Amino acid sequence: MNTTFNTVSESIYTYACREDELSLCQMELRALFGAEAPASLFKTDIRIDVSRSPFIKERIDVLYHGDKLADIYEQVEQLDLAGATFKAIFVKTNDLAPADKVEYAERRMIEREIGMHIEGEADISHPDLLFGIVALGGRWYFGPYHKNTAVWLHHMKKPRSYSIALSTRVARAAVNIAVPRPEGIRAIDPCCGIGTVLVEALSMGIDMVGRDINHFIARGARENIAYFKLEGVVTRGDIADITETYDAAIIDLPYNLYSKITPEEQFSLLVHARRIAARVVVVSIEAVDEMIENAGFTIVDRCIAKKGLFSRHLLLCE
Known part of the structure; x- marks a missing residue:
């Protein structure tokens, strides 16, 4: 009523x-x-x-x-x-x-x-x-x-999972930091993995698309989105090939503990993130201030999200 x-x-x-x-x-x-x-x-x-x-x-x-x-x-x-x-x-x-x-x-x-x-x-x-x-x-x-209905708790049980993916709580907070006022905002997760960030964004009605260079992981993201009866677009491809621009982006930097990536490749991701989005939340397992600033960003806010002995840095960049 x-x-x-x-x-x-x-x-x-x-x-x-x-x-x-x-x-x-x-x-x-x-x-x-x-x-x-x-x-x-x-x-x-x-x-x-x-x-x-x-x-x-x-x-x-x-x-x-x-x-x-x-x-x-x-x-x-x-x-x-x-x-x-x-x-x-x-x-x-x-x-x-x-x-x-x-x-x-x-x-x-x-x-x-x-x-x-x-x-x-x-x-x-x-x-x-x-x-x-x-x-x-x-x-x-x-x-x-x-x-609060705590919907993110239901998102913990995905058909496709990834051991190093962000927790649903961290992912949801990251989306809110990147897109505090969703009206009229277009956002992207250009390294979306299995779609943890995308699921949280789409469940809040935020216009966010996803992309991943790995075909099988991108497919997993689509399955996770569909599992929760959400509608979202996930494409396969490199961030370097993105030609559109967005109001906001979230980029969880890959790191050598679980994937083969060089500092030069991390820097390239940040440079392209700067090119395609005006406001970016960077997630990293370590402080990468110099790399972020060299990519042309200004860090306007930051925090550390801890889970046991594992920490992730979240940096809001503009």
Whole structure:
């Protein structure tokens, strides 16, 4: 059921990551929101689909706010749900002081109290509408609630796999860093491998094409894309043969640990990436700053994504 609310222009997001993902998480949030994100939750006038990020947990679109819970209880009486059922959710991630921490029983009581003030039918199991209540900066905020569906977890089980491919979480974050605002953007993964990046991009509705020099790997990428019922173009060929230009690209540099490639060939890949795209996310197992700069790029942001003893550098280049 579609019910439209006249919200104010702000939303509150909560997020979480492991310690070894913090650098990547912060870089993705900087790309999506244009600023450093405070720990755990923040308020912004930028609105994105929460399921885009592997780190964002939920979003509350601010409808009402007040200094006290009583202010929220009073304001929700104005809601017109047009016959829809609803559920109120107390958001556990907040910045309340330890002394003001709200335990489980009190959270449920607050949810029930909100429900008592909303004119309509509550439905705990299958509500038409979800609302969230959250504390931030000494105030309470209430509004439509959106939870991340974690679609990238389903993408881990591909029919075609590759031992050194990016994880779906890193791939999804890399796409968001390369294409934070997808509208009107054309992107490419010119060394796409089995399509891990492509699957994440296409599942977010981003216009990205793929290419790989290896015929069998390119075919595997097509199979993976089709497996998830996505539509995307993967061609076979060398990056040097690309004549079109794109707004953004992601290039996961091959490396000698698993493939035969020389530094000169890596540099050539970067030179061609500079030629075909205005904004490029370079993924590498080591810092390649000098090579990137010699290819004509300026590094505008960076992070390290760690997994055990293995690290990957992500560099945003323009």
